Amino acid sequence: MRVVSGSARGCRLQPVPGMNTRPTTDRVKENVFNLIQDHVRDADVLDLFAGTGQLGIEALSRGAAHCDFIEHNGTAYSVVSKNVQTARVQDRASLHRVEARDFLAKAAAKKYSLIFLDPPYGGTILENALSGIERFDILSANGIIICESAVEDRFAHGFEVVRERRYGATMITVLRRQDGGTDE
DSSP states (O other), X not given: OBOOSSTTTTOBOOOOSSSSOOOOOHHHHHHHHHHHGGGTTTOEEEETTOTTOHHHHHHHHTTOSEEEEEXXXXXXXXXXXXXXXXXXXXXXXXXXXXXXXXXXXXXTTOOEEEEEEOOOSSTTHHHHHHHHXXXXXXXXXXXXXXXXXXXXOOOOOSSEEEEEEEETTEEEEEEEOTXXXXXX
């Protein structure tokens, strides 16, 4: 697992030990960033289920202004912290060891232009996160949400689907507000 492009290009990131975290593959990550490249520079980013932190770190490496990394698991939080240091992006990163739903409830005053959602596959975690983002209105007017899920996962939301791409067993869904975000 490495940073694909930007100021930290080639930087190797540490995985979270064990089998509970499923990092985004470099191939999928590179394709995602090709899809959203016009939205990254100067973006305020939220990496809601940070895991290793690689999606937020990649955004910072490519010129995002700031990223809030949210991770409740202590081991994963420690890995995110080390990876942010290794990639030398700590000056534009804030780490929060808290449950995603608790962070969303307190983030209502902030607007994010780029939100990454890569929770564990299956269940209602992704759907609940999207509901919280919508309820607390934290996506900026022209912002986008990148959802990573299993191909078979289905989730309801109140956002417009901009793009869907399948990469093997992984589905990437790009969402935006239905009330007037501009097209890519």
